[in-house]
Amino acid sequence: MKTASSFSVRPLVAALIAAACSLGAQAAAPNEPIQPIAPAKVTHPAMVELGKKLFFDPRLSRSGFISCNSCHNLGMGGSDNLKTSIGHNWQKGPINSPTVLNSSMNLAQFWDGRAKDLREQARGPIANPGEMAFTHELAVDMLASIPAYRAEFAKVFHQQPLTIGQVTDAIAAFEETLVTPHARFDRWLQGDSKALNADELAGYQLFKESGCVACHNGPAVGGNSFQKMGIVEPYKASVDAPGRSAVTGNDADRFNFKVPTLRNVELTYPYFHDGAADTLGQAVDTMGRLQLGRQFSEDENARIVAFLKTLTGEQPRIVLPVLPPSSDATPRPKPFDQ
Amino acid sequence: MKTASSFSVRPLVAALIAAACSLGAQAAAPNEPIQPIAPAKVTHPAMVELGKKLFFDPRLSRSGFISCNSCHNLGMGGSDNLKTSIGHNWQKGPINSPTVLNSSMNLAQFWDGRAKDLREQARGPIANPGEMAFTHELAVDMLASIPAYRAEFAKVFHQQPLTIGQVTDAIAAFEETLVTPHARFDRWLQGDSKALNADELAGYQLFKESGCVACHNGPAVGGNSFQKMGIVEPYKASVDAPGRSAVTGNDADRFNFKVPTLRNVELTYPYFHDGAADTLGQAVDTMGRLQLGRQFSEDENARIVAFLKTLTGEQPRIVLPVLPPSSDATPRPKPFDQ
Numbered sequence: 196m197k198t199a200s201s202f203s204v205r206p207l208v209a210a211l212i213a214a215a216c217s218l219g220a221q222a223a224a225p226n227e228p229i230q231p232i233a234p235a236k237v238t239h240p241a242m243v244e245l246g247k248k249l250f251f252d253p254r255l256s257r258s259g260f261i262s263c264n265s266c267h268n269l270g271m272g273g274s275d276n277l278k279t280s281i282g283h284n285w286q287k288g289p290i291n292s293p294t295v296l297n298s299s300m301n302l303a304q305f306w307d308g309r310a311k312d313l314r315e316q317a318r319g320p321i322a323n324p325g326e327m328a329f330t331h332e333l334a335v336d337m338l339a340s341i342p343a344y345r346a347e348f349a350k351v352f353h354q355q356p357l358t359i360g361q362v363t364d365a366i367a368a369f370e371e372t373l374v375t376p377h378a379r380f381d382r383w384l385q386g387d388s389k390a391l392n393a394d395e396l397a398g399y400q401l402f403k404e405s406g407c408v409a410c411h412n413g414p415a416v417g418g419n420s421f422q423k424m425g426i427v428e429p430y431k432a433s434v435d436a437p438g439r440s441a442v443t444g445n446d447a448d449r450f451n452f453k454v455p456t457l458r459n460v461e462l463t464y465p466y467f468h469d470g471a472a473d474t475l476g477q478a479v480d481t482m483g484r485l486q487l488g489r490q491f492s493e494d495e496n497a498r499i500v501a502f503l504k505t506l507t508g509e510q511p512r513i514v515l516p517v518l519p520p521s522s523d524a525t526p527r528p529k530p531f532d533q
Numbered sequence: 534m535k536t537a538s539s540f541s542v543r544p545l546v547a548a549l550i551a552a553a554c555s556l557g558a559q560a561a562a563p564n565e566p567i568q569p570i571a572p573a574k575v576t577h578p579a580m581v582e583l584g585k586k587l588f589f590d591p592r593l594s595r596s597g598f599i600s601c602n603s604c605h606n607l608g609m610g611g612s613d614n615l616k617t618s619i620g621h622n623w624q625k626g627p628i629n630s631p632t633v634l635n636s637s638m639n640l641a642q643f644w645d646g647r648a649k650d651l652r653e654q655a656r657g658p659i660a661n662p663g664e665m666a667f668t669h670e671l672a673v674d675m676l677a678s679i680p681a682y683r684a685e686f687a688k689v690f691h692q693q694p695l696t697i698g699q700v701t702d703a704i705a706a707f708e709e710t711l712v713t714p715h716a717r718f719d720r721w722l723q724g725d726s727k728a729l730n731a732d733e734l735a736g737y738q739l740f741k742e743s744g745c746v747a748c749h750n751g752p753a754v755g756g757n758s759f760q761k762m763g764i765v766e767p768y769k770a771s772v773d774a775p776g777r778s779a780v781t782g783n784d785a786d787r788f789n790f791k792v793p794t795l796r797n798v799e800l801t802y803p804y805f806h807d808g809a810a811d812t813l814g815q816a817v818d819t820m821g822r823l824q825l826g827r828q829f830s831e832d833e834n835a836r837i838v839a840f841l842k843t844l845t846g847e848q849p850r851i852v853l854p855v856l857p858p859s860s861d862a863t864p865r866p867k868p869f870d871q
Contacts, residue, residue, distance in 0.1 A: 251608050260619050265598070270589050270856045277868055281598050285623035287869050462858050465865070474861040513853040518608045520800050523812045527803070530615055531625050 228403065228412040231381035232297065232508060235372040242351045246369025248516040249362060255334050256327035258283055259528025267295035269513050272462025273373060278470030279434060283328035290436050291470035294463045297456055299371045300415040306452045306468045308421060309442045313367035331359040337526060343519030375459055375508025391505055398502030401495055406487050416457035416506060424450050427488035434469040461504045475500045566741065566750040569719035570635065570846060573710040580689045584707025586854040587700060593672050594665035596621055597866025605633035607851050610800025611711060616808030617772060621666035628774050629808035632801045635794055637709045638753040644790045644806045646759060647780045651705035669697040675864060681857030713797055713846025729843055736840030739833055744825050754795035754844060762788050765826035772807040799842045813838045
């Protein structure tokens with residue numbers, strides 16, 4: 196009897212314990228300063244698909260050579276892995292290109308937050324003479340000269356003519372899908388205690404205890420505040436960017452930058468707004484000294500780096516769009532005609 | 534009885550007629566100077582997958598900015614749609630970038646055929662100072678510094694160390710999959726008489742009768758011979774390329790170039806080795822006058838163009854590869870350090 200009873204009860208008890216653990220862990224996540232990333236909810240797939248085409252289309256640049264994906268390469272963590280980007284005519288960019296992954300979670304766009312959202316951000320590089328070096332008018336004329344684009348815009352937006360607002364709406368809609376859920380760290384947050392090893396967990400504890408988490412928190416592990424670069428010690432930047440003060444006009448905001456997301460940070464080297472730190476180890480060391488006044492030991496540094504690598508999420512699965520061909524009426528790119 | 538009999542026989546007769554027609558059409562294809570493209574047979578998927586990563590990896594260039602896909606963009610017919618390409622430091626390329634689509638069918642690679650196959654071709658741009666401006670040694674060092682690449686090469690090639698030969702083998706294996714079957718013209722060749730409309734068929738007749746087909750034939754509608762550019766009238770090229778004579782040393786081969794494939798020609802503008810023809814209409818007009826001594830009327834030109842657009846095949850479905858991140862030991866790209 197007893198044996199039979201214990202046999203029938205055991206699975207139930209086990210299930211209850213598992214459920215409780217799982218619940219506990221799920222409930223525990225809100226008590227952590229970092230929250231899991233939710234998968235993207237696509238509400239307008241046709242707009243996303245159009246935005247993807249535009250994101251990959253180098254005809255939005257004067258040269259016909261530079262697309263959004265050139266500097267926010269979706270095969271490379273949504274970044275270009277260069278200290279500062281290469282723009283039209285091989286111009287050297289003034290600042291490191293931030294990742295487009297999870298960028299919809301940022302409180303504002305660009306390092307200095309001068310664009311309030313992705314839609315506004317997307318206007319920038321197209322018309323920036325140092326980046327894609329085009330104009331919004333020429334971009335719209337180019338797109339409107341291509342029958343397949345014209346039809347796709349009309350279908351998505353139900354209004355004509357095609358506008359730059361539609362272009363940036365579509366690009367932003369695509370970018371909003373570029374989230375990276377299911378990182379090992381998120382699995383741990385959601386109750387899978389085996390998702391992190393002892394070093395990674397120790398790194399996370401250190402990340403919290405030493406104060407990194409004061410700025411790097413939330414689902415994006417950053418992206419939600421502006422902070423001064425160089426609090427304890429000044430940062431000697433290799434680029435000449437004033438930061439947030441350029442937007443607010445307030446000198447107190449000088450060298451304040453948007454805290455970058457640490458999601459997928461393993462993929463988005465080099466680090467800082469000037470791309471000066473080539474490796475995660477260098478970045479952690481500099482941040483410890485300049486922001487926290489703390490010199491991490493080699494072991495501590497390695498543990499924090501090990502933790503940071505658990506933030507690499509599932510990368511968006513991108514089927515390369517086949518771009519509609521230019522028509523006879525499409526103005527041709529001018530890569531060498533300065 | 535009669536009715537019942539005819540009812541039961543009719544479908545059989547219809548099926549026999551349909552089978553005969555279909556057979557006839559299938560049998561007809563060999564009598565046409567153009568043959569359908571067969572879908573790719575992937576014999577070594579792991580090598581193809583590795584080759585795809587390499588094809589998209591800009592770390593094979595000195596700048597970390599230029600990948601094979603920069604000039605052979607798989608979203609743009611395997612070309613860059615520029616007259617001549619943009620190389621390292623925005624150098625102007627000496628010749629139009631040919632499509633990588635169906636390039637395994639070419640009798641040799643490059644406009645002058647200086648590489649015997651895709652494997653040999655892939656060595657070129659990596660080390661060309663005007664293109665990716667890297668060296669084979671640096672490319673191999675870069676790859677070998679990345680644990681995930683090292684493991685993938687070892688798994689695919691079963692030998693170490695990693696070599697440039699393995700790199701070009703993998704890129705070539707990927708490129709061999711970049712074929713574009715199921716064009717409307719192929720469906721017509723295979724017996725679907727409705728696949729082409731009257732104008733397109735008339736264009737094909739004209740293409741054959743006027744002699745275009747003398748050079749543009751076979752499954753790739755070209756790519757299988759070297760021919761002089763400017764037979765009836767000389768071609769005034771806007772670039773200074775000697776053509777085949779640079780390879781053979783034979784002055785008689787001057788201005789001989791590999792006949793380009795016309796597969797997907799709608800997507801691979803601009804045309805000719807100097808990219809001087811922006812539109813298909815211009816290209817057909819120039820070819821008619823210079824190669825055939827024939828001035829096509831506007832209607833004739835339009836019909837040939839209509840036919841050429843039926844050669845656009847199914848574009849390869851490419852899931853963008855997620856590239857393995859550089860390690861701390863990976864040498865960093867040098868985009869601005871001349």
